[in-house]
Amino acid sequence: MRTPMDDSLKSIDQHLLQAYQNTSYRIFEPPLTIRIGQPHPALDQWLRSSGHSTWTYLTAYNPGSQLLSDAENEQAQQKLVHW
Known part of the structure; x- marks a missing residue:
């Protein structure tokens, strides 16, 4: 599809x-x-x-495909989850 x-x-x-x-x-x-x-x-x-009928996969990990540390990714993800 x-x-x-x-x-x-x-x-x-x-x-x-x-x-x-x-x-x-x-x-x-x-x-x-x-x-x-x-x-x-x-x-x-x-x-x-x-x-x-639709879905989206959204994550805050490694924004713009730029590698971040695990701690930075977790912090960004928590901000997204609580947004």
């Missing part, structure tokens, strides 16, 4: 894009692992049962 975000990926460094696509993203509620460009029937089913 293609999303509006796909066009913005054209400007991303290809090595960075490959890294994003090779990453497994963990969701804790419901407990799932997702990958870019792959179908996720369990997530789709959970969305339907919750009355939703």
